[in-house]
Each structure stands twice: as C-alpha cells, then as structure tokens.
Amino acid sequence: MTDFPEPAIIHVNGVQLEVFEAGREHAGRPIVLCHGWPEHAFSWRHQVPALAAAGYHVIVPNQRGYGNSSRPAGVTDYDIEHLAGDLVALLDHYGYADATFVGHDWGAFVVWALALLHPDRVNGVVALSLPYQERGETPWLESMAAGLGDDFYFVHFNRRPGVADAVLDAHPGRFLRNLFRRPAAPRPPSPGMVMIELALAETPVGEPVMSDGELAVFVAAFESSGFTGSINWYRNLDRNWHLLAGADPVVRSPALMIYGDRDPIVRAERLADFVPGVEVVSLDCGHWIQQEMPEETNQAILRWLDRRPAERQ
Structure with a gap:
C-alpha cells in the first residue's frame, strides 16, 4: 500500500471506521467510494489518485466488518440501516450536507x-x-432459495451460519487468490457451495486481477479480521427487504451504472423505471470492474461527473 493514503480512525455511528482520504485540498467536492465483498478500501487504489487529480475530496472507508474498522458481534449490526447510517455519519463528521457515492x-x-x-x-x-x-x-x-437452491452462497451463508466462515478463515490466501481472477472460459456448474470450493481449490482458474503484492494487502486484512463480519452483511438480506418497505423505491439522484460484459451478475431489465436519471456504460471485463479495467473505469466516472451541473457536485 506504498502509494495508497495513510488511514485515519474515525468514530461515527457507534463504531470506528478506518478511512483513507486524498484531495483534502478540494474540500467541498466530496466523493465517497464504497467497496464490495470480500474487498477493502484498497480496491479503489486506481480511482483515488484520478479523482483527487480531477478536483475531488476522495473519502474511502473500510466499512464495518472490514480491515481495521469495527466488527460488531451482532448480526443485525450489519443491516442496511447501520451500513447507510455509517455513511451519513461520515458526511456529518466532515461537515458535508451531501456527496457523490460510488x-x-x-x-x-x-x-x-x-x-x-x-x-x-x-x-x-x-x-x-x-x-x-x-x-x-x-x-x-x-426468492434466491427457491430459484437457486440451498447451496447458493447467499442462502448457504444464512442457513448454515459459521460453516463458510470457518473454511474461509482457514484459507484466506487461497480463497482470495482463487476469487480475484479475470473470467475464464465458461465451465459447467459444479455441485457444492462456490465460495467454499474456491477456498479449497488447489489451482486457480483464469488470469489474476492484481499483482501478488496487491493481493497481499487483501490477504493480510482478512487474516486479521476474519470473514464473519463481512459475511454478516449477507445475513441481513431479508431484514433489509423489510427495512426498505417504507422507502420511496425510486432513486431520484442522477446515476451512472457500470456493467462488466462478462460479469455473472444479471443486468436489471427495468433499471430506468426505478432510476430514471441513469446512464449506462458497459466494459469488456468481469466482476472486478475497477480493478480489471481501471483506466476505462476512471474515464467513465470522470466523463459522467464532468457532464453534471456544477452545483450538484
């Protein structure tokens, strides 16, 4: 992480978050980058300098359950109200009324x-x-259990708590090495739970997304934190469904959706119905979009930001 910003520990919303910043001199133009699973703030290493150079105050938290951020013991401490609340509290900490979120x-x-x-x-x-x-x-x-079965990893995480956690904790380096790969030729689906199979597989499939040194950052983080906190996000899926019941389902903010053409995640057929201000970009890559095609990702984000009215940035 030689070229990545040094972190600060910020206390917000009853937890501490490990936060990396760049472009502080551009206070007033905040952009917050939110990683996925099983990732780390370091997954935005290619975007941070580009956004800071473009005049943004870049704020990159390790969200709860990750890195050196808090890992509460309760499963419901990872529901959407808590996760969204952390980001709101982060804005309050910096004194921002609003921000662009990636x-x-x-x-x-x-x-x-x-x-x-x-x-x-x-x-x-x-x-x-x-x-x-x-x-x-x-x-x-x-819905997932009915359509994809009990071995689908979302379902497995919920219905067999602790099982996958233990396997991933025992093999963090192998699991992450096997997971962070570029798409290979399609293969017939195999029985079993895919994340456990990846943690146990001796030989990776596909080209690596990152260098050994970069991968080592992720491995070290999960060797320290374990996987349970991050997996607890999945264990709130139905709770989140209930918590969002009273919300207006339409996203009124301008939005950019970036797909990977070879990403197994299904595209939303009715995206524009729920996000009427959305623009869509597709890149020739798999799931790890900003790490597989960093320059193209940066260009797509910066072009979209440049087209927005100045008062909304």
Whole structure:
C-alpha cells in the first residue's frame, strides 16, 4: 500500500471506521467510494489518485466488518440501516450536507439503499456491477432459495451460519487468490457451495486481477479480521427487504451504472423505471470492474461527473 493514503480512525455511528482520504485540498467536492465483498478500501487504489487529480475530496472507508474498522458481534449490526447510517455519519463528521457515492458489488447495494433512505445526502450515485435491486413481493433470500437452491452462497451463508466462515478463515490466501481472477472460459456448474470450493481449490482458474503484492494487502486484512463480519452483511438480506418497505423505491439522484460484459451478475431489465436519471456504460471485463479495467473505469466516472451541473457536485 506504498502509494495508497495513510488511514485515519474515525468514530461515527457507534463504531470506528478506518478511512483513507486524498484531495483534502478540494474540500467541498466530496466523493465517497464504497467497496464490495470480500474487498477493502484498497480496491479503489486506481480511482483515488484520478479523482483527487480531477478536483475531488476522495473519502474511502473500510466499512464495518472490514480491515481495521469495527466488527460488531451482532448480526443485525450489519443491516442496511447501520451500513447507510455509517455513511451519513461520515458526511456529518466532515461537515458535508451531501456527496457523490460510488459503490461496487455490496457497496453498490448500500449506495442504492442510501439514496432511498437518505435521499437528501446523496447528490449522485455511481454503481459498479450490481444494479438497483427491485424489492418485489417476496423477501430476497426466499426468492434466491427457491430459484437457486440451498447451496447458493447467499442462502448457504444464512442457513448454515459459521460453516463458510470457518473454511474461509482457514484459507484466506487461497480463497482470495482463487476469487480475484479475470473470467475464464465458461465451465459447467459444479455441485457444492462456490465460495467454499474456491477456498479449497488447489489451482486457480483464469488470469489474476492484481499483482501478488496487491493481493497481499487483501490477504493480510482478512487474516486479521476474519470473514464473519463481512459475511454478516449477507445475513441481513431479508431484514433489509423489510427495512426498505417504507422507502420511496425510486432513486431520484442522477446515476451512472457500470456493467462488466462478462460479469455473472444479471443486468436489471427495468433499471430506468426505478432510476430514471441513469446512464449506462458497459466494459469488456468481469466482476472486478475497477480493478480489471481501471483506466476505462476512471474515464467513465470522470466523463459522467464532468457532464453534471456544477452545483450538484
């Protein structure tokens, strides 16, 4: 992490967050980058200098459960009200009324929900990989179990608590080495739970997304923290479905959706119905978009930011 900013520990919303900053001299133009699972603030290493050079105050937290941020013991301490509340409290800490929020994977889920629960604190959304998730009539976990089975990792995390945590904790280096790969040729699905299989597999498939030195940052973080805090985000899926019941389901903020053409996550067919101000960009990559194609990701984000009215940045 030689070229990555030094972190600060900030106490907000009853927890401490490890926060990395750049471009402090640009106070008044905040942009908050929210990582996914199983990631780290370091996953934004390619975006931080580009955004700071473009005149933004870049704020990159390790969210609760990750890195040196707090890891509360209660599962419900990781529901969407707590995760969104951490980001609101972070804005309060810096004295900002609102900010642009960028999220990848689970970070995108949190940012979409933040725009519903606290719309006045969000002046723009950039989502990578995970589009807005329609709430629907059936709780999300129930729908996943019915359609994808009990071995689907979302379902497994919930219905067999502690099982995957123990396997991933025992093999963090192998798991992350095998997970952070560029898409390889499609293979027939195998039985079992994919995340456990990745943690146990001797040989990785596909080209690595990052160097050994970069991967070592992620491995060291999870060797220290373990995986349970981050997996607890998944264990609030149906709780989040209930917590979002009273929110206006339409995201009113301007938004940019960046898809990876080879990402297994399904695109949202009705995205514009729920996010009427959305622009969509597709890149020729897999799930780890900002790490697989960093320059193209930076260009897409900066072009979108440049097109927005100055008073909304």
